[in-house]
Amino acid sequence: MSAFAISPRWKKVVIVGPGLIGASIGLALKRSGLVEQIVGVSRRNSTLEVAQASGAIDSGSCQLDATVRDATAVIVCTPVRRIAEQVITIAEHLQTEDRAWITDAGSAKEMIVRRVSDAEAGSEHAIPFVGSHPLAGSEQSGPRAARADLYDGRIVIVTPTAKTPPWLADEVHLFWTSLGAKVHRLTPTAHDRVLAATSHLPHALATALAAATLPDQLSLAATGWRDTTRIAAGNPDLWCDILLDNRTHILNSLDIFEKKLSAIRDALERQDSQQLKRLLEEGKQRRDSLGS
């Protein structure tokens, strides 16, 4: 409870898919005091029950269409593959007059934004959507793992385009800030290019390394192997969608990576300690610039 009352900025926020990401949004939003009512939408009753019991949502529904009708804001936290279609459906049913808006939490943005934009071009109404991607999460999933502080100090990338009205980008920016996050704005393409390099390619490499290690070698895997392969434990269905969605930028990042790796191979084959040391120093310098 805050020391003084804050009038709620958002009357009814709908969270579609209140799993780890969505239910954590609910908990952080409650903590902010800026919301009057939070409704969760899921095809699974069990998800809604857990999210409601933890206080992440006030009530739950299996009906997307009816639930979003009078929403002030809708946050779509479903797997990447389903987001664009759901945003379009939500926009069709949203009847709130005064600047209601929609955002999402998907890990790839260009395809989603393009699909929504194509649907908008063929419709009579504007679709008040701007994409978001919170760089937070964990190898866990589901509403049971949700935490009110999941976004505290974490980066959320908001991806307006040239067509996005300023009020919409500002509102979604404010929304994430009120959950404790630091917001960066990037175009959908710039987002996907950076995330290919910093998240999606690392996932592909961790997967290839884990798969390339023989089972009988695992008993001798020390912390280095554990750190390097940790993200390979992520959900294969979700990651398959993310990697396919952002494949063009990932393939570009993979080309850059493979040039570095083949320089290392070359140095090993030619026993060229100068080249090898130069590469190790370059990697260390890049890594040290971030901290542990």
Next chain:
Amino acid sequence: MSAFAISPRWKKVVIVGPGLIGASIGLALKRSGLVEQIVGVSRRNSTLEVAQASGAIDSGSCQLDATVRDATAVIVCTPVRRIAEQVITIAEHLQTEDRAWITDAGSAKEMIVRRVSDAEAGSEHAIPFVGSHPLAGSEQSGPRAARADLYDGRIVIVTPTAKTPPWLADEVHLFWTSLGAKVHRLTPTAHDRVLAATSHLPHALATALAAATLPDQLSLAATGWRDTTRIAAGNPDLWCDILLDNRTHILNSLDIFEKKLSAIRDALERQDSQQLKRLLEEGKQRRDSLGS
């Protein structure tokens, strides 16, 4: 102090290179109560002073030849490139009659053991050396980072060959056990093959990934990138030696890795979600079998 007195098993243990690894051996050895005297050897007085101040060694010396003359055991904890030569020098000066022995703590074993074995073949005397590799350490280095519990529960691989006398392998085995470690025995070749896959290749990949990430993308690197590249912060000089020393097995492991990676590339290019999901599942299964 133990509740009852233990008679020391090792009269004089010499630690060559009392940095993080060596000074931690000194601290753990003191804790075991199984040693009478520990002498550190280093070219740097500052290293000896820090190690002595922390109690990791009782005294220090810059003279390898004179110091090892009456040693019961010598542990060579210097960089991989210098180990074989030092072991051969130590064996020449070791005059203790009754089963004195030498081991090391290097991360690659085949080359070291072969060089020592070649020197032994051309000499009148046996060289009482068996290789060791403690799978412990940290990104820190130097005696200031040393800890008495560094080896508690950690794996140490001891690498006897067909020519190693059983008493020698048993004595070194007992030594590491008394420091709290769990000992595995492998041939030098088996060691290098496993470590190529579980440690040296991961280091090369972390380096290539860190070097392939552009500086302006780093501000958006989340935990996945941090975990996957953590070991790239290791000392380039030390790792250059390790990777070159074990290059044959590393190149073999790299071939296996590249087959998996090119299967991922292929699945992305052909948008083959079934193949991609199968690879992600394989990586997850391998990773999950270890735990976090």
